[in-house]
Amino acid sequence: MRSTSSLRVDGGPSDPSQIMNTLTECYAPEDFDEASSLLICNFPPGCNPFTARNYITWWGPVIRIERAPSVSQEANFVVVFAAPEFAQKVLDCGPIVYDDGKTMLYSRRVDDRVTVWKKLSDYWTGPQESTSIGQLTGDGVNYQECAGAGR
Structure with a gap:
């Protein structure tokens, strides 16, 4: 803390x-x-x-x-x-x-848990906001969040 x-x-x-x-x-x-x-x-x-x-x-x-x-x-x-x-x-x-x-x-x-994968991804590509695939396709389906989807 x-x-x-x-x-x-x-x-x-x-x-x-x-x-x-x-x-x-x-x-x-x-x-x-x-x-x-x-x-x-x-x-x-x-x-x-x-x-x-x-x-x-x-x-x-x-x-x-x-x-x-x-x-x-x-x-x-x-x-x-x-x-x-x-x-x-x-x-x-x-x-x-x-x-x-x-x-x-x-x-x-809650705070985002920092994982090794997130640290490596941020190192290579810079911090990315997560975007819902459902929002990108517009089909109204509630999909899980994917970091950098649609970029």
Whole structure:
């Protein structure tokens, strides 16, 4: 975990909305889709994965949830939804009010996992944005993302 914002004396960011930016190197669990995975921050202290899962399933089916590092006493989780559309729905909501009615939850996409193949590809061709094949063909089919498709 790397810190990238101003911190309080106890080590936590002075603004809870900055927790998600303070936490870096938060990845989707191994062998799970990054597009379906989010880092959701600022659950109340003591919140466990079961409770967080129960709350987050209001936005879509959760297939995996793991604790993420904490910068203060808050609970943070990496949540993997059944499909990227559910993760996007959470992002589109912006900050979410938790069950207690006062705690704001903040979310962002997980960090891209850097692989040897990605490092080599970027070295040879430069960084490339991923493009959906379905978007290129216009057939409306939801294909997996392919780095540099159509270039």
